[in-house]
Amino acid sequence: MKKVNLILALLFLLAYNSFSQSTVRDYGNNRISTTSISFSSDGRYMLIGGYPKIFDVSSGALVKRLIEEDDVAMGDIAYLVGISPNDQLFFVTKLNRLEVWNLQSRTLIKTIRDGKIAVKAVCFSKDSRYIIYMRSNGEIVFLNSASLTESHKQKITGETPTALTPSPDGKKLFIGTRSNTVFVYDLNSRNISSFIIDGKAVYNIDIPPSGNYIAASTYDGKIWLGKYPSLEPVRSWQAHSADYTAIAFHPSGEYLASGGKDKAIRVWKIPECTIQSTWENAHKLALLSLAFSPDGNTLASGSQNEVRIGGGDDTKTRSFTAPSKLTAAVPSKNEALPPKVNPPATSEVKSTAPAIQKxxxxxxxxxxxxxxxxxxxxxxxxxxxxxxxxxxxxxxxxxxxxxxxxxxxxxxxxxxxxxxxxxxxxxxxxxxxxxxxxxxxxxxxxxxxxxxxxxxxxxxxxxxxxxxxxxxxxxxxxxxxxxxxxxxxxxxxxxxxxxxxxxxxxxxxxxxxxxxxxxxxxxxxxxxxxxxxxxxxxxxxxxxxxxxxxxxxxxxxxxxxxxxxxxxxxxxxxxxxxx
The missing domain is CATH 3.40.50.1460 (Rossmann fold)
Structure with a gap:
């Protein structure tokens, strides 16, 4: 009996640690923090922020660098990148401007200059018809993807936006702010509602293609999980040490990856919110960005880089497969929400919640x-x-x-x-x-x-x-x-x-x-x-x-x-x- 238990324990350890040996490619030191990662919908290309570059996912080859060389002026740092769902365009946000590029020809189409652009709150609409961005004064701006002209602008909040994510059904936009308030913008009625999550300023918001859940991470290491479209809270927990926390849903919606200042990547089973796998010391420095490939077989991660001082392994990809059945779920340090929590109100917002940092x-x-x-x-x-x-x-x-x-x-x-x-x-x-x-x-x-x-x-x-x-x-x-x-x-x-x-x-x-x-x-x-x-x-x-x-x-x-x-x-x- 003791022999059987020992064998099972060894099998458990092998299964639990299988992910730690699954690095596919280390892209080395790109001399700047990898602030954002986006895959093309066909899984062919990976676009990274920082000093923006496009890589071929299968070979790892550099396809296009958007700057002549690394270590250029800070004004050329890309804070956020995103590829359109139809794989025709991609955007790059920089200080005071938004660049729109043609993905197929890898040529710059237009630069939109806006001194109030919230550089981490930009996205494409799900039908690729619009590029949508937030301004630091709480306005939302819609640009027609074909003409790149402004088609609509509306005041949403008095708070500084930090994240912008569309729902998979294309009906809503979720706007994170410097407080723990998430605003919901209805694309049909243009009505605004909001709900509050546990934690400080919102860092990331993500919804899987399946559209069953929505997750938001904060600047103090917490993750909030809710149901979509009801927005009924499921769980809130401390995922990483108190600082910014990157998240990304697996396309199946069954797993959520997270990374933070503790340099670890954790994979959580959804909706149980239990740890399925952990990569300790996934990078030399703090994690800033995560993204799954469309087929779910690759997890890309980006980290901080000590500019001019040290350096680091700022971009990596790892193979990902569904955890083995032998991998027992490790309970998270969950902060369970009180029972019978009512879904957040969906009435129009009359006033905004105070910012966590005024x-x-x-x-x-x-x-x-x-x-x-x-x-x-x-x-x-x-x-x-x-x-x-x-x-x-x-x-x-x-x-x-x-x-x-x-x-x-x-x-x-x-x-x-x-x-x-x-x-x-x-x-x-x-x-x-x-x-x-x-x-x-x-x-x-x-x-x-x-x-x-x-x-x-x-x-x-x-x-x-x-x-x-x-x-x-x-x-x-x-x-x-x-x-x-x-x-x-x-x-x-x-x-x-x-x-x-x-x-x-x-x-x-x-x-x-x-x-x-x-x-x-x-x-x-x-x-x-x-x-x-x-x-x-x-x-x-x-x-x-x-x-x-x-x-x-x-x-x-x-x-x-x-x-x-x-x-x-x-x-x-x-x-x-x-x-």
Whole structure:
């Protein structure tokens, strides 16, 4: 009897671990995160995001690269890709634009420029007649696939969209947002309804071709499963460690694959929500995207890649077959929903649920000083505003403020911030330390001596105190304010130090400096300052946390300044923050 049990146990282990040896192809290091994956409906082609490329699925051969070479400008990163159901077109979303390509000829047809495009919320309609995308202000836009002209636009929500998925029957669109609210858009009546899932901001929404279930994943590692079309909840559970979670249904609808920050891929039996298989350490870094081939025999996965710093195996495919009957289901750590949960209401939405992260930013650029001129702060402020709006921030942007105007702007910002979850302050211009304190210099300052700094400038601690008192969860202060002080030359004695002094970041906050404490920074020779230019580039890298953003900034600035300027941060953040 013991021998029989041992044999069964060995068979169980072989069956359970069979997937771990099933890697078909490793596409190596593509030098950027694989943000998205899409298969053609005939299963012939695989299109990947990041630095977008098309591969032949059977041979693994590169069919087309959409950029000349890897490691190009961050503006050419593809955040989302998708192939039309009729295999005629494909789209690529980039910052502020949507590119539409012909799949057969692999040629660019048209670029639609829209500064408010929500880069992760785009799809084709199921009949391929429309390309549909969301804007950051909650509008939905329909483009005719033949003419690529706008055919309809409608306001859906006041929240920032994060995902857009059509139902298999072509009747509805599901819109994920930065909160845990999913909006349902009826394509026939154009009515809007919504329901709430367990978890934070929505990362992915998927529905299998069978159309029996719908799943949504969140930015805190959870998966919600419901029935389609009733939307009756089935189960919600913690699938991965607390961060973004990619999901993909098997075409049969019987299995759901998931991947997350823990680098694992798990296959869940549906509707039981039990683990059927697991690939531990499926990639070197966090999983960002998953997709099954149309025949269900291949599972493709994409991961994060430490741009400019390390690298990783960012794209892989694995063979997939239905788990053996000997593979016992491993119970998930399910968070069972209360019994007799009523289906979500389908009445028209009167108001939207509050976002899980309401974001407010104050951006100031001071360049037109009395007797001194900085070329880039105004450009830096405008560019920063545009990027922050793209990532869901409400932005108060000012240029060339006097001392009174700076204080008034900060006070207004502090009052408004009490109704937000995340606060961000960005300043570009002159800054100085005097007697151990940091000061931001307004454009009307005329500093004849160090003693005047206290009375004619604005102490940096002022904005720090206002943000701390607001009760926000996360506060970010970015000071591109360490340029050489032009006033020091007229002072009878030297200042207490070059650049800015170190400030301790209170709990839940991060203070970023353009260069190390006591050092000075370059204003830059381009349209933006050296530091701000690197920051704008790094913020746009998909799905990296704020510490990785500033790590990337440090690498870029150090390289371009040949080590003369090293950015610096002080942080007491207690969790991840992702732009």
């Amino acid at each position: 974001r407010l930013a104050l951006v100031i650029g001071n360049g037109s000083y009395t007797g001194s001129f900085l070329a880039n702060p105004e450009n830096d402020a405008r560019a920063m505003k545009n990027v922050l709006v793209q990532y869901g921030f409400d932005v108060l942007e000012y240029e060339n403020l006097t001392q009174a105007q700076m204080k008034k702007a900060m006070d207004e910002f502090g009052n408004r911030l009490k109704n937000y979850d995340v606060g961000l302050f960005f300043y570009a211009g002159h800054g100085i330390q005097a007697k151990g304190y940091n000061y931001l210099i307004p454009v009307d300052a005329d500093l004849k001596s160090e003693e005047q700094v206290e009375y004619d400038c604005v102490q940096a601690d002022r904005i720090l105190a206002l943000m701390e008192a607001s009760g926000t969860d996360v506060n970010i202060i970015i000071l591109d304010a360490c340029r050489n002080n032009p006033f020091e030359r007229s002072w009878t004695r030297s200042s207490s130090g070059k650049g800015l002094a170190f400030m301790n970041a209170p709990k839940g906050s991060l203070i970023a400096y353009a260069t190390a404490p006591g050092s000075t920074a370059s204003d830059g020779s381009g349209n933006n300052g050296l530091y701000t230019s690197a920051l704008l580039e790094s913020i746009r890298i998909p799905n990296i946390n704020i510490l990785q953003v500033f790590q990337n900034v440090r690498v870029i600035v150090s390289d371009k300044s040949e080590g003369r300027q090293i950015p610096w941060e002080s942080t007491s953040l207690t969790g991840d923050f992702i732009f």
